[in-house]
Structures are given as C-alpha cells and as structure tokens.
Amino acid sequence: MSTIKRYAATALAAAVGVSALAACGGTDSGAPSKGDKTVTLVSHDSFDVSPAVLKAFTQETGYTVKVLKSGDAGAALNQEILTKGSPRGDVFFGVDNTLLSRALDNGLFQSYEAKGLDAIPADLQLDKGEHRVTPVDTGDICVNYDKKFFADKKLAPPKTLDDLVKPAYKDLLVVEDAANSSPGLGFLLATAGQYGDDGWQGYWQKLKNNGVKVVDGWERAYNEEFSGSAGGKKAKADRPLVVSYASSPPVEVLYAEPRPTEAPTGVATGTCFRQIEFAGLLDGAKNAAGGKALLDFLIGKQFQEDLPLKMFVNPAVKDTKLPEVYAKFGEKAEKPLTVDPKKITENREQWVKTWSSLVKK
Amino acid sequence: MAVPLAFFGLFFAYPVIAIVGRGLKSGGTWQFGRIGEVLGDPDIGGVLWFTTWQAAASTALTLLLALPAAYVFARFDFPGKQLLRAVVTVPFVLPTVVVGSAFLAVLGRGGLLAELWGLRLDTSVWAILLAHVFFNYAVVVRTVGGLWSQLDPRQEEAARVLGAGRFAAWRKVTLPALAPAVAAAALMVFLFTFTSFGVVQILGGPSFSTLEVEIYRQTAQFLDLPTAAVLTLVQFAAVGTILAVHAWTVRRRESALRLVDPARTARRPRGAGQWALLGGVLVTVLVLILLPLAVLVERSFQGPDGYGFRYYRALQSADGGGGTFLVPPLEAVWNSLQYAVVATLIALVVGGLAAAALTRRAGRLVRGFDALLMLPLGVSAVTVGFGFLITLNQPPFDLRTSWILVPLAQALVGVPFVVRTMLPVLRAVDGRLREAAAVLGASPLRAWREVDLPMVRRALLVAAGFAFAVSLGEFGATVFIARPDNPTLPVAVARLLGRAGDLNYGQAMALSTILMVVCAVSLLVLERIRPDRSVSGEF
Numbered sequence: 074m075s076t077i078k079r080y081a082a083t084a085l086a087a088a089v090g091v092s093a094l095a096a097c098g099g100t101d102s103g104a105p106s107k108g109d110k111t112v113t114l115v116s117h118d119s120f121d122v123s124p125a126v127l128k129a130f131t132q133e134t135g136y137t138v139k140v141l142k143s144g145d146a147g148a149a150l151n152q153e154i155l156t157k158g159s160p161r162g163d164v165f166f167g168v169d170n171t172l173l174s175r176a177l178d179n180g181l182f183q184s185y186e187a188k189g190l191d192a193i194p195a196d197l198q199l200d201k202g203e204h205r206v207t208p209v210d211t212g213d214i215c216v217n218y219d220k221k222f223f224a225d226k227k228l229a230p231p232k233t234l235d236d237l238v239k240p241a242y243k244d245l246l247v248v249e250d251a252a253n254s255s256p257g258l259g260f261l262l263a264t265a266g267q268y269g270d271d272g273w274q275g276y277w278q279k280l281k282n283n284g285v286k287v288v289d290g291w292e293r294a295y296n297e298e299f300s301g302s303a304g305g306k307k308a309k310a311d312r313p314l315v316v317s318y319a320s321s322p323p324v325e326v327l328y329a330e331p332r333p334t335e336a337p338t339g340v341a342t343g344t345c346f347r348q349i350e351f352a353g354l355l356d357g358a359k360n361a362a363g364g365k366a367l368l369d370f371l372i373g374k375q376f377q378e379d380l381p382l383k384m385f386v387n388p389a390v391k392d393t394k395l396p397e398v399y400a401k402f403g404e405k406a407e408k409p410l411t412v413d414p415k416k417i418t419e420n421r422e423q424w425v426k427t428w429s430s431l432v433k434k
Numbered sequence: 435m436a437v438p439l440a441f442f443g444l445f446f447a448y449p450v451i452a453i454v455g456r457g458l459k460s461g462g463t464w465q466f467g468r469i470g471e472v473l474g475d476p477d478i479g480g481v482l483w484f485t486t487w488q489a490a491a492s493t494a495l496t497l498l499l500a501l502p503a504a505y506v507f508a509r510f511d512f513p514g515k516q517l518l519r520a521v522v523t524v525p526f527v528l529p530t531v532v533v534g535s536a537f538l539a540v541l542g543r544g545g546l547l548a549e550l551w552g553l554r555l556d557t558s559v560w561a562i563l564l565a566h567v568f569f570n571y572a573v574v575v576r577t578v579g580g581l582w583s584q585l586d587p588r589q590e591e592a593a594r595v596l597g598a599g600r601f602a603a604w605r606k607v608t609l610p611a612l613a614p615a616v617a618a619a620a621l622m623v624f625l626f627t628f629t630s631f632g633v634v635q636i637l638g639g640p641s642f643s644t645l646e647v648e649i650y651r652q653t654a655q656f657l658d659l660p661t662a663a664v665l666t667l668v669q670f671a672a673v674g675t676i677l678a679v680h681a682w683t684v685r686r687r688e689s690a691l692r693l694v695d696p697a698r699t700a701r702r703p704r705g706a707g708q709w710a711l712l713g714g715v716l717v718t719v720l721v722l723i724l725l726p727l728a729v730l731v732e733r734s735f736q737g738p739d740g741y742g743f744r745y746y747r748a749l750q751s752a753d754g755g756g757g758t759f760l761v762p763p764l765e766a767v768w769n770s771l772q773y774a775v776v777a778t779l780i781a782l783v784v785g786g787l788a789a790a791a792l793t794r795r796a797g798r799l800v801r802g803f804d805a806l807l808m809l810p811l812g813v814s815a816v817t818v819g820f821g822f823l824i825t826l827n828q829p830p831f832d833l834r835t836s837w838i839l840v841p842l843a844q845a846l847v848g849v850p851f852v853v854r855t856m857l858p859v860l861r862a863v864d865g866r867l868r869e870a871a872a873v874l875g876a877s878p879l880r881a882w883r884e885v886d887l888p889m890v891r892r893a894l895l896v897a898a899g900f901a902f903a904v905s906l907g908e909f910g911a912t913v914f915i916a917r918p919d920n921p922t923l924p925v926a927v928a929r930l931l932g933r934a935g936d937l938n939y940g941q942a943m944a945l946s947t948i949l950m951v952v953c954a955v956s957l958l959v960l961e962r963i964r965p966d967r968s969v970s971g972e973f
Binding site: 113118119141143144145147148151152154155156160161162175238250252253287288289290291292293295296297302303304306317318321324325327328329330387421422429433 | 456474536538621635636638640643651653654655656657658736737738744816820823824827834835913914915925928929931932933934935936937939940
C-alpha cells in the first residue's frame with residue numbers, strides 16, 4: 074500500500090510540476106484573459122502582419138493582440154472544429170471558400186456585422202445573411218510561367234486552361250497533389266468551375282496525355298521543378314509552367330537582391346481560381362468585445378494596406394491603396410473561376426478521389 | 435516508475451485514446467463497423483502493403499550499410515572520428531523538407547547521378563529507400579557502435595586463443611552480446627520508416643503513400659476522424675506487434691556483459707583488409723550523407739551573382755526584403771535551443787527513471803511498459819497534436835496555448851531514445867555489483883549512484899545527445915501545436931520554403947545550414963564530455 078501511495082504522491086508532484094512550469098511560461102504566452110485586455114487571434118502558419126499595425130490597434134482600442142498559429146489552413150480550421158465551444162482564442166482568421174461550408178456547418182462562429190463591411194464587394198460576402206464570417210482578402214491560384222523559357226523558345230506562354238492541353242505545351246506543366254496541397258486543390262476546382270461536374274475529368278485526361286507532372290506540394294513544385302524560381306534554377310529544373318499564385322511574380326521581385334526591373338515569371342491569367350479568406354468571431358470566445366474590435370480592424374484601412382506585402386493577397390476592401398511593387402508586378406486574373414462553397418464541401422472528397430485515380434496511375 | 439507512468443498517461447495515452455474514441459464513437463455508440471469498411475477499401479490495402487515492404491527494405495538496407503560503420507567507429511581509431519560521428523547524426527535532426535531538397539539535388543534531374551550516368555531516381559522508390567538510410571544511419575551507428583565499443587575485445591581474443599576461427603569467435607562471443615543492440619537499432623529504423631511521412635511525401639511523389647501520410651490526410655485535411663481512428667488503430671496494432679516480437683527476441687538473448695572503457699578497445703586499423711573496410715565506410719558516408727548536406731551548404735552561399743553571405747545577412751533582420759517574421763529568423767535558433775534543453779531534461783528524467791525501473795523489476799507488467807514507451811514513435815504527430823487539443827483543455831491542465839506543449843511533444847519522441855539507449859547498458863550491469871553494494875550497507879539510491887551511474891554515464895550522454903538532437907529537429911508535432919510567434923528552426927525553414935523569391939529560398943538554405951551546424955556542435959560537445967572516472971572491467 075505504501076508504495077502505491079508513494080507512487081501517487083510522486084505522480085501528483087510531477088503533474089503539479091508540469092503545470093507550474095506551464096504557468097511560468099504563461100506570463101508571456103499563456104492565459105488568454107488578462108483583465109480582458111488581450112484578444113487572441115488564431116490562424117494558420119501563413120498569417121503575418123506588421124508589428125506597427127498591431128501596435129496601432131492597441132493604441133486605438135486598448136486591446137493587445139496575441140497571435141496563435143497552428144498548421145496549414147486546413148489543419149488550423151480542423152483544430153478549431155475539434156475545440157468548438159471552448160476555443161483557444163477569440164477570432165479565427167484564415168478560413169477560405171474551399172473550407173467555408175465545413176466551418177459554418179459546424180457552427181464555429183457567432184454572427185457579427187463588422188464595421189465597414191459595405192466597402193467590401195457583395196460577391197465576396199458569401200455569408201451575407203448572417204454575417205458569421207467577414208471576408209478579409211482574396212488570392213488567386215494560377216498557372217505561372219518562366220518568362221525566359223518562352224522567350225528563348227519564341228513560344229507564346231499559355232493563357233487559358235484550354236491552352237495547357239495543346240501539343241505546344243507538352244511536358245511543361247507541374248501541378249500539386251490536390252489531396253494534400255491547397256494550390257493543388259484550387260487548380261482542380263478551377264477546372265471543375267470551367268468544365269463543370271462532368272467535364273473536368275475529361276480535361277484532366279487530356280492534361281495527363283499532354284505530360285502533366287504531379288508532385289506532392291507547392292514547395293517541391295515551385296522550388297524544385299519550376300524553372301522560373303530561384304530554387305528551380307539551382308536545381309536545374311525543367312518545367313516552365315507551375316500552379317502557384319497570381320502574387321508569386323511580385324514576390325520574386327521583392328525577395329531578390331538587387332531588385333530586378335521585371336519579374337522573372339508571369340501569370341497565365343485565364344487559369345485562375347479565386348480564394349476568399351474570411352475571419353470570424355469564435356463561438357464561446359472569452360473576449361467577445363475585443364474580438365469584435367479586432368474584426369473591425371481586420372477590414373480597416375491599416376490592416377488592409379498591410380496585407381499585400383505580408384501575406385501576398387489582395388485586400389477585400391474596395392479601392393485599398395496597393396504598395397507600388399505589388400501593383401506594378403502583380404497581374405490581374407481575368408474572370409477568376411469559382412465554385413460554390415457548399416458544392417465544394419459536398420464534392421471535395423469524391424472529386425479528389427476521382428482525380429487521384431485519374432492522374433496518379 | 436510513477437513519473438514515467440504519469441507522463442505517458444497524461445501526455446500520450448489520454449490524448450490519443452480521446453481522439454481515437456472521438457472518431458469511433460458517434461451519437462454515444464461505438465461504430466466498429468467502420469473498421470471493416472475502411473480496411474475493405476482496396477486503396478487502404480495498397481497503402482498498408484507499401485508501408486510494410488518499404489519499411490522492411492529500408493531497414494535491411496540501413497543495416498547493410500551502417501553495421502560496418504558501427505564496427506569501424508567502435509574498433510578503429512582514426513583522425514576526425516568524433517567529428518564524423520557527430521556529422522552522421524546531423525541528417526537525423528534535419529527537417530524532411532530540407533532533406534528532400536538535398537536529395538533531389540543528388541538524385542534528381544541535374545543532380546550528380548544524372549550528370550554522371552544519366553540516372554534519375556527522384557520519383558522512384560529508391561529515392562525513398564536511400565533517404566531512409568540517410569536519416570537512420572546514425573541510429574545504427576550510435577546504438578550498435580556504442581555497445582560494441584564497450585565490449586571487451588579480449589573475450590574474442592580468448593576464444594581465438596582457444597582455437598576458434600576469426601568468424602566463429604565473432605559469432606559465438608561478440609554477436610550474442612551485440613544482438614540486443616542490433617535488434618534495438620533495427621527496430622527503431624523499422625519504426626521510423628514504417629511511420630515515415632515527409633520523406634515519402636516529398637521524394638516519392640503522390641503515387642506513394644504510407645499509413646502515416648494517410649492518417650495525416652484524413653485528420654488534418656478531410657477531418658474524417660473515423661477513418662483516421664481506424665488507421666491509427668491499425669498502425670497501433672502493427673507497431674505493437676513489432677514491439678512485442680522485439681521484446682521477445684531481446685529477452686531471449688540478454689545477459690550481463692563485461693563493459694570496458696571504449697577508449698581502450700579502439701586502435702588504428704591494421705592490414706589491407708581493415709584499411710579497405712575503413713575506406714569503404716568513409717566513402718559510403720561521403721556519398722550518402724556528406725554529399726546531400728554539402729549541396730545544402732553550397733546553395734546557402736550561392737547567390738544569383740556568385741558566392742557570398744547575403745542570405746546569412748538577411749537572416750539577421752526582421753524584414754529580409756519584406757518580412758516573413760515578426761522577429762529576425764536568427765532568433766529561431768535561440769528558441770529552438772531553449773525548447774530542446776527543456777525537452778531533453780524532461781526526456782532524461784522520464785526516460786532515465788523508466789529505464790532504471792525496467793532494469794530492476796522483471797515483472798510481466800513492467801516488461802509491457804517497456805514496449806509501451808516506444809509507442810509514441812509509432813503514432814502520428816497529428817494524432818498526438820489533435821489529441822492534446824481535446825484533452826488538455828481543463829485546469830489545471832489547460833496547456834493548449836502554453837509554450838510547454840512544444841517541449842512536451844518533443845520529449846515524447848525523445849523518451850524512447852533515452853530508454854532504448856540506456857536499457858541495454860543498464861541491463862548489462864552485473865546485478866551482483868548492486869547486491870554487493872547493498873550488502874555493504876548502501877541504500878538503493880546510493881547503490882544506483884555509485885554502481886550504475888558511473889557505468890552508464892556514457893550511455894546517458896549518448897541518450898541526452900539523441901534526445902536533444904531529436905527535439906531540435908522535431909517538426910511534426912510542433913507545427914500542429916498553437917504557438918505564439920516564436921518559431922523553432924524547422925518551422926522557420928518550412929515557412930521560408932513556403933514562399934517564392936530568391937531571398938526566401940536562400941534564407942531557408944542558410945537556416946538549414948545553421949541547424950546542421952548547431953546540431954553537429956551540440957553532438958560534438960557531448961562526444962567530448964568524457965566520464966571523469968574511467969569505466970572499466972576492473973571490479
């Protein structure tokens with residue numbers, strides 16, 4: 074008996090030790106509610122904001138923002154769904170239109186009509202009736218091309234999805250796995266948007282016959298297979314077409330030293346799928362007032378102007394002033410393709426499955 | 435015993451059971467029908483088959499290439515040995531995103547093989563197998579070599595004097611002593627490759643998928659918890675079987691060994707055969723391990739106009755051209771070190787206590803616990819990470835947003851290493867020494883301190899080195915844990931690789947190089963710390 078008691082005591086001591094240790098760390102990263110002056114934003118790994126912008130929010134409202142990131146967009150959202158009711162934070166940023174229905178069906182968010190919503194185009198407001206989510210930014214997933222390759226070959230770069238299956242572009246395109254990667258899924262959805270529920274399979278068959286290469290994720294596709302990127306040049310990559318973002322060319326310019334006068338890559342503007350990213354006030358938020366203020370701020374001028382060079386997305390608010398480098402080197406998608414979020418949720422798994430057996434074999 | 439039990443109960447068993455339970459239960463009733471449904475899926479069958487055979491092949495290949503190296507490191511003295519031993523461990527801690535890119539550079543188009551022989555392996559299964567060897571080489575070299583170096587060569591010499599041939603002496607004397615360590619190493623390699631995730635994803639391309647990849651996909655992407663739960667159970671069963679078999683083989687062969695100071699067993703190679711062996715091992719290390727690493731280093735210096743330090747300079751500022759981080763990426767080094775130290779301490783305490791308890795008690799229950807300790811290596815990081823979320827949400831354990839979760843998750847992976855490294859050595863300590871100490875009036879604690887500790891100090895350091903290195907490179911669980919913006923090195927590398935632009939790619943390579951150096955230096959320091967009292971068989 075005494076041994077058991079001793080074990081129990083040790084176990085308790087160990088447990089208390091761990092929580093005490095955790096509490097120590099809590100001073101800078103732990104407890105979410107400190108006199109309700111902290112508001113916690115949960116997001117995915119790609120979230121980014123200038124420190125000065127967050128400081129401005131604190132000055133305006135008195136709330137300090139704590140940012141928690143966990144995994145990519147899909148994983149971060151799924152974590153929120155699992156902790157529904159006792160969320161880790163107050164506001165979630167980063168659910169896009171491919172995941173929106175899953176979030177709404179799970180009742181993740183409370184309704185809140187953010188101030189300044191009328192400055193956001195109506196076609197972005199996918200939850201107009203209830204305002205459970207607020208559109209914050211948009212991004213386009215498009216085929217990028219290596220300018221040098223096409224100039225050397227004296228070949229016009231492709232513009233549309235139809236172009237990609239032409240013999241002139243045989244063995245040139247690399248795409249990401251739609252099951253694992255969000256640009257991969259976006260591109261699949263673009264083809265579904267363009268050719269319809271029963272047409273996209275045929276398109277992919279043609280794409281396959283035209284030598285499309287499928288790799289796991291964006292990192293491999295862009296950094297290792299795409300000849301237009303910095304990594305691709307070092308790896309002597311041989312695919313001049315890749316599925317990436319419309320904002321990739323300005324990023325290539327911005328993150329090069331010395332800054333080139335022209336982007337090394339271009340965008341096939343007729344191949345784009347539009348992603349809309351939303352934020353919402355979490356159900357069960359401890360600091361709802363702070364969360365609401367933060368949502369207002371996310372579609373406010375400062376945050377919106379900060380977005381393009383931080384996350385390389387387009388501000389949702391109309392007529393937001395774009396940074397020069399972004400405006401100059403960014404390309405506008407022509408009539409980006411979309412699919413209704415409800416439809417995406419209903420078909421996503423089946424489409425990905427069909428797609429997998431179609432192209433991976 | 436209580437501390438490890440509490441640790442595993444709270445931070446492993448409970449979260450994993452909870453998430454599996456959530457998947458299998460719907461509306462309050464268990465849905466065991468799902469199991470048959472998922473297992474009946476031919477796609478899943480294919481995944482299972484591939485997972486198993488690639489793990490077996492990888493393990494065989496790793497043993498084949500690394501066992502000679504274990505011998506060379508144990509028995510030969512040559513200049514640069516310590517450095518080399520640290521270097522071969524570096525791959526082990528590198529994030530797979532980085533290794534994938536290094537391997538593509540060697541195996542893929544434009545890579546060395548392609549230029550020399552027009553050979554491209556980048557989307558073949560060979561790329562996966564070779565990368566697995568690259569990752570796990572050190573596991574065999576360190577686990578087997580560590581024990582080998584402490585085996586008294588005089589025993590083998592005695593057998594030869596008594597008329598045994600060279601091979602017979604080795605087979606009858608050295609091999610039985612070594613077998614538990616070889617089995618332990620093989621088991622670890624098998625576990626790692628069975629649950630391989632990043633390597634398979636990046637190098638294999640989408641046509642190859644392991645169980646682990648599938649679990650990740652179902653949990654993190656589709657939120658199909660029932661399927662994920664079934665797959666987790668399958669993986670559990672497989673890992674459990676491997677562990678049971680292993681425990682059985684080890685127990686049959688275990689015996690107390692005479693351990694000696696490794697410094698006294700190593701000597702310079704003699705004769706053409708031994709030099710050839712040393713040369714062969716060095717060439718293997720060069721081609722398989724140093725070459726991919728060198729490519730990374732080269733790329734970290736190679737700018738658009740010649741070589742230079744531009745990417746390293748960019749790491750020092752928070753906005754290397756536009757700002758991917760709130761703090762300079764270099765700060766990730768500091769974050770990583772802090773996390774790794776805490777994780778190593780937790781792993782050493784938990785693993786050390788567990789190993790000590792396992793040596794003392796031989797009850798059935800305790801032996802079961804031995805196998806249990808290895809389970810975290812066989813469970814997907816996403817399962818553990820998501821399990822944390824739904825269990826550690828009530829005081830006093832609302833740790834979901836606390837920094838401590840990161841080292842805890844890292845320690846979970848570190849503990850099995852500590853136990854695995856400590857156990858063979860601890861078990862090899864002659865029990866009569868302890869008994870003698872007890873007869874002479876020493877308390878159990880004192881007997882442990884005066885008898886066991888001096889003999890296992892080296893193993894303890896090796897264990898600490900492993901735990902530290904693993905924590906440093908841990909990526910899977912860390913990325914699923916909500917962290918405030920203080921990324922660890924691997925997370926920072928992944929974030930840089932996730933962006934277009936020359937400076938981002940270059941910084942990712944530079945940061946990986948720093949990760950490699952930090953890891954090599956830590957391991958080297960640990961190699962340097964020698965026990966102050968020489969461990970020898972003079973008792």
